[in-house]
Each structure stands twice: as C-alpha cells, then as structure tokens.
Amino acid sequence: MPRPASHSPAPVRALLVLAIFAAALAAAGPLRAQESRGDASGELPERRRPAVGRCTLTGTVDAGSAAYLQDCVVDAEVAGYDALLVRIDTPGGALESTRAIVRSFLGAEVPVLVWVGPSGARAGSAGVFVTLAANAAGMAPGTNIGAAHPVVGPTGQDPEEAGGKAMGEKVLNDTIAFVESIAQQRGRNVEWAVKAVRESASVPAERAVELNVVDVVAPTEEAFLAAVDGRTVELPSGEVVLRTANARIVELEPSLGQRLVHWLANPSIAYLLFVLGGLGLAIELSNPGMIVPGLLGAICIILALVAFSALPVQAGAIALMLVGIGLIVAELFVASGLLGVGGMVLLVLGGVLLVDDVDFEWFVEPSFGISLGFLIPTVVVLGAGAVYLLVRAAEARTIPQLGGDVGLLGERGRALSAIGPGGGEVFVHGERWRAISVRPIAAGAPVAVRNVDGLTLTVEEIV
Structure with a gap:
C-alpha cells in the first residue's frame, strides 16, 4: 500500500533549503567580484584619518x-x-x-x-x-x-x-x-x-x-x-x-x-627667586613676627635651590648675591646710601656670573644667561622695595603699644565706687578693674590709669 500523501513534503523542504543556499552563494560571488573590481580600480573604502x-x-x-x-x-x-x-x-x-x-x-x-x-x-x-x-x-x-x-x-x-x-x-x-x-x-x-x-x-x-x-x-x-x-x-x-x-x-x-622643572631651569627665574627669598628672610630676621615675608622668602629660596640643581651655577655668584642682600638690609641702620648702592651692584654682578662658565655639561648658544636688560631694572625695583619695607617695619616699632599692661597706661575710665588707698573699682577699657588711689576719689569721677600691678590699677582723678 502506498504511503500517505501527508509525508511527501519532507523531500520538498530539503530541496528548498538547498536552493536557497545555492542562491546565497551565487549572490555572494558577484559581491566579492564587485569588491575585487573596486580594489583594481583604486576605489578603496575611506581610509582612517591619520x-x-x-x-x-x-x-x-x-x-x-x-x-x-x-x-x-x-x-x-x-x-x-x-x-x-x-x-x-x-x-x-x-x-x-x-x-x-x-x-x-x-x-x-x-x-x-x-x-x-x-x-x-x-x-x-x-x-x-x-x-x-x-x-x-x-x-x-x-x-x-x-x-x-x-x-x-x-x-x-x-x-x-x-x-x-x-x-x-x-x-x-x-x-x-x-x-x-x-x-x-x-x-x-x-x-x-x-x-x-x-x-x-x-x-x-x-x-x-x-x-x-x-x-x-x-x-x-x-x-x-x-x-x-x-x-x-x-x-x-x-x-x-x-x-x-x-x-x-x-x-x-x-x-x-615637568612643567615646573622646565620653568625653573631658567637663569632669570632662578635668580629672581633667590633674591626675593633672600630679601624676604632678611626682612623677617630684622623684624621678627612679621611671618609673611619669612614664609614667602623660605618658599622662594627652596624653589631657587631646585632651579640651581637644574642649572650650571657658580657658588661665588651666590655668595655675591647674599652679600648684596646683606648690604641692602644694613642700609636701613646706617643710612649712608653707599651700602644700598653697593648691595645693588653686587646683586647685578652675581647675576652676570651666576651661570657657571666652566661647566662642560651644558651646550647652549652664547646668549644663554641673564641679560643686563633684565638684571638692572630687577635689582633696582627689588632693592627699592626692600628698603621701603624695612623702613616701614622700623616705623612700626616706634608706634606705642596698645595691648597688654603697657597698653592700659594712660587709658581713661570712670570710678564705679569710691576709691582710696584701700581700693575700689573702676571701669576702664570696657572692663571692670580693681583700683587704688593715693588720694580719695568719689564714685562716678573720671580717672586715668597711671600704673598696672597684676589685676590692680593705680588711678588718679582727672580734674
């Protein structure tokens, strides 16, 4: 007996699959040939931008x-x-x-x-x-x-x-x-x-x-x-x-x-940092307690030393600059004019000689170094600025002290109670103080402070 017709589609499906696969191969062939023709004609796909x-x-x-x-x-x-x-x-x-x-x-x-x-x-x-x-x-x-x-x-x-x-x-x-x-x-x-x-x-x-x-x-x-x-x-x-x-x-x-080392490896920068640092430290040592000049001076000196380590420098030139800074500071106390001028001359000379002229590890054009066009204006400005700061600091030392016991002397106030040799109370400088007086002072009278002994003020009545 023949098989049922319902089983006949299986060979048909197989033939269809083979037909589709063959069609795909046929289609791929022309595509590859087309790409080859494109290569032969020089029409390459767009190249990656370099x-x-x-x-x-x-x-x-x-x-x-x-x-x-x-x-x-x-x-x-x-x-x-x-x-x-x-x-x-x-x-x-x-x-x-x-x-x-x-x-x-x-x-x-x-x-x-x-x-x-x-x-x-x-x-x-x-x-x-x-x-x-x-x-x-x-x-x-x-x-x-x-x-x-x-x-x-x-x-x-x-x-x-x-x-x-x-x-x-x-x-x-x-x-x-x-x-x-x-x-x-x-x-x-x-x-x-x-x-x-x-x-x-x-x-x-x-x-x-x-x-x-x-x-x-x-x-x-x-x-x-x-x-x-x-x-x-x-x-x-x-x-x-x-x-x-x-x-x-x-x-x-x-x-x-790398930026910092390259920036510091410049004779002009190294020179400027060293002079600024030296002047800052000199101002701080001459006037202890200013803090800012000393702090900035220390930072500049450290940076200058880093720069010197990357440059061919002469120790003698550094010594000349140090002496020049010292003379500028000494000018404040002597006020002769000669010390300040001498200090500036030494700073210029130290800058000219800063780059070592016998260091064979450097290979540069003759122009490498610090030019006089940079040195002279820089030294004049820095020297004048340092003298100005030193003078201002000296003037500050002559201002009367306004804090502590000394700052109370001469201050005026009001007697809060009767005051005599045995004591009393006054209101001075915004505060209540124990006070004594050689002569009796009535409550409410204006007083002035003449002496300070611990927490006790000696006052007298203002007439």
Missing part, C-alpha cells in the same frame, strides 16, 4: 623638557599614532638631556617628525642634535639652525679657553662624534653637521634644505605634515611609509612636575 601626537620644545633643553619629550615618544607608541610631531624653538641646553632626547628619538617605534617653527624660531646648539635625530625634519621660513660649537657660560667661551687645550679637544671631539653618528643614521649631511660643531655654522631654512640638513620648508605644521606624507622612513623594526596628510593632531601635554 592621528599625529604633538609636543613642543621651547626654551632650554633641560631635565624637565627631556623627560617630557621621552614621555611623548612612549605615549605616541602606546596610543598607536601614525607619527609624533615635535615643534622646536630652543637656544640649546644640557648635554645629558640632549643625549637622552636623541636616544629616545633614534629608538622610537613611531616616526618622529621635527618642525622648527614658527617663523623667527631657531634650533640652536643642542637643538641641532634634536632636529637631526628626527625621521623627517622641516623648518618654517625665517628660522635658522646651527651654531652647535661647544661653548660654556653666558660669555660664550671656547672650552679650550675655559678649561685648557686638553679639555677643549676632549669636549670638541666627543661632540663631533655625537653629531656624526646622528647624521649618518638619519642620512643627513654629515659634513655640515661636523661644520656646525667645529665652526659654529648656522644656516637659514632654505639653505638647510639645499644642504640636506632638513627635508622641507613649510610655513605651518599642517603644511609640513602634508609635505612629508608618503615618505618612507626607517624605524628600528623596519621601514614605514608616513601617512600624515590631513592628520588629526593630538596635543601631548607635559606633567605638572
């Missing part, structure tokens, strides 16, 4: 700025940025800090791009090494790079003049070897790099491109990123093609500690 981290080196190269740039490299690597952009405007700085930055740039697993700008900026002295260490470098019009001969101190002495022939040759040869290794690794003009160190060669932006010191001249950061887009650069892990055109720029901020 992201570039940016950090800024302005002022001296010091421990604070070195730590900041090293952190920037690490942050850019961790975040997976397409590149790290470093904007530079520096006169130079500490040699060890420069080496730390260069090591970080040469070992970075993210392309490091250095742009000297904006117009008017410079990559002086230590800035030459930082720029050469970049994978790609550019400069804004009106900028310059160079003057990397090792000099020391605010007067720009040659190391040989400051420390003898042997020391001069040692510093010069070491610096030349340093810059040669950087230029060779980055494929830049080794001959010019050596010349910049040996002869203080310095060139503007356009000439720097011609000499293969930097790659491009670009007026803005965006123009620089667009100009280097598509270049192939070498990283420790291999070659990478730069994707920086129309990049999203992400600012990488320094930490508070």
Whole structure:
C-alpha cells in the first residue's frame, strides 16, 4: 500500500533549503567580484584619518623638557599614532638631556617628525642634535639652525679657553662624534653637521634644505605634515611609509612636575627667586613676627635651590648675591646710601656670573644667561622695595603699644565706687578693674590709669 500523501513534503523542504543556499552563494560571488573590481580600480573604502601626537620644545633643553619629550615618544607608541610631531624653538641646553632626547628619538617605534617653527624660531646648539635625530625634519621660513660649537657660560667661551687645550679637544671631539653618528643614521649631511660643531655654522631654512640638513620648508605644521606624507622612513623594526596628510593632531601635554622643572631651569627665574627669598628672610630676621615675608622668602629660596640643581651655577655668584642682600638690609641702620648702592651692584654682578662658565655639561648658544636688560631694572625695583619695607617695619616699632599692661597706661575710665588707698573699682577699657588711689576719689569721677600691678590699677582723678 502506498504511503500517505501527508509525508511527501519532507523531500520538498530539503530541496528548498538547498536552493536557497545555492542562491546565497551565487549572490555572494558577484559581491566579492564587485569588491575585487573596486580594489583594481583604486576605489578603496575611506581610509582612517591619520592621528599625529604633538609636543613642543621651547626654551632650554633641560631635565624637565627631556623627560617630557621621552614621555611623548612612549605615549605616541602606546596610543598607536601614525607619527609624533615635535615643534622646536630652543637656544640649546644640557648635554645629558640632549643625549637622552636623541636616544629616545633614534629608538622610537613611531616616526618622529621635527618642525622648527614658527617663523623667527631657531634650533640652536643642542637643538641641532634634536632636529637631526628626527625621521623627517622641516623648518618654517625665517628660522635658522646651527651654531652647535661647544661653548660654556653666558660669555660664550671656547672650552679650550675655559678649561685648557686638553679639555677643549676632549669636549670638541666627543661632540663631533655625537653629531656624526646622528647624521649618518638619519642620512643627513654629515659634513655640515661636523661644520656646525667645529665652526659654529648656522644656516637659514632654505639653505638647510639645499644642504640636506632638513627635508622641507613649510610655513605651518599642517603644511609640513602634508609635505612629508608618503615618505618612507626607517624605524628600528623596519621601514614605514608616513601617512600624515590631513592628520588629526593630538596635543601631548607635559606633567605638572615637568612643567615646573622646565620653568625653573631658567637663569632669570632662578635668580629672581633667590633674591626675593633672600630679601624676604632678611626682612623677617630684622623684624621678627612679621611671618609673611619669612614664609614667602623660605618658599622662594627652596624653589631657587631646585632651579640651581637644574642649572650650571657658580657658588661665588651666590655668595655675591647674599652679600648684596646683606648690604641692602644694613642700609636701613646706617643710612649712608653707599651700602644700598653697593648691595645693588653686587646683586647685578652675581647675576652676570651666576651661570657657571666652566661647566662642560651644558651646550647652549652664547646668549644663554641673564641679560643686563633684565638684571638692572630687577635689582633696582627689588632693592627699592626692600628698603621701603624695612623702613616701614622700623616705623612700626616706634608706634606705642596698645595691648597688654603697657597698653592700659594712660587709658581713661570712670570710678564705679569710691576709691582710696584701700581700693575700689573702676571701669576702664570696657572692663571692670580693681583700683587704688593715693588720694580719695568719689564714685562716678573720671580717672586715668597711671600704673598696672597684676589685676590692680593705680588711678588718679582727672580734674
């Protein structure tokens, strides 16, 4: 007997499933072919917009700025940025800090791009090494790079003049070897790099491109990123093609500690803090109990010591400033005029000599130091202000005391009861007091205080 018709749909369902699956495969085939045709024609889906981290080196190269740039490299690597952009405007700085930055740039697993700008900026002295260490470098019009001969101190002495022939040759040869290794690794003009160190060669932006010191001249950061887009650069892990055109720029901020160290590593700031701190402490010691000058002075001295630890300073210059502060304070008691002027002269001289002129660990342009244009007005203003505060403090000492037992002498009041040698009561200074008097005083009579003995007042009647 044939099977019931009700069981016949099962094979039909199987055939339908196979038909649907085959249709899906047929539809997927054209789609994949369509994508392949799109690849062949260059019509790729929209690419992710590149992201570039940016950090800024302005002022001296010091421990604070070195730590900041090293952190920037690490942050850019961790975040997976397409590149790290470093904007530079520096006169130079500490040699060890420069080496730390260069090591970080040469070992970075993210392309490091250095742009000297904006117009008017410079990559002086230590800035030459930082720029050469970049994978790609550019400069804004009106900028310059160079003057990397090792000099020391605010007067720009040659190391040989400051420390003898042997020391001069040692510093010069070491610096030349340093810059040669950087230029060779980055494929830049080794001959010019050596010349910049040996002869203080310095060139503007356009000439720097011609000499293969930097790659491009670009007026803005965006123009620089667009100009280097598509270049192939070498990283420790291999070659990478730069994707920086129309990049999203992400600012990488320094930490508070790095900002503070970099701010303090400025001779003018360090000098100002030390002088202010010394004057504040001198005012407090001359007039104990004022508290505010002493507290502010202590804070300024601590900050100045932190700054001195990050700068090449001379102990003799600090001693001159201390003597100058002492003379200004002594002027209050002598009032000759000569001590105050002498103190100001010593403060100026100490500022001029503050930066150590035989410290070979710093690599800066000769302009690094404290200028007379800053020193003289600062010393005059601070000296005059200190004398004014000292004079006002001295005047305060001559004001009659209004508190305590002495403050009651001469105070007037009213007899609350009859007063005689045996005693009585008076109302003085808003308070009720026990009082005695040589002569009898009637209740209600006006009285004046002539002596204070513990809680007993000696009064007399005011006629």
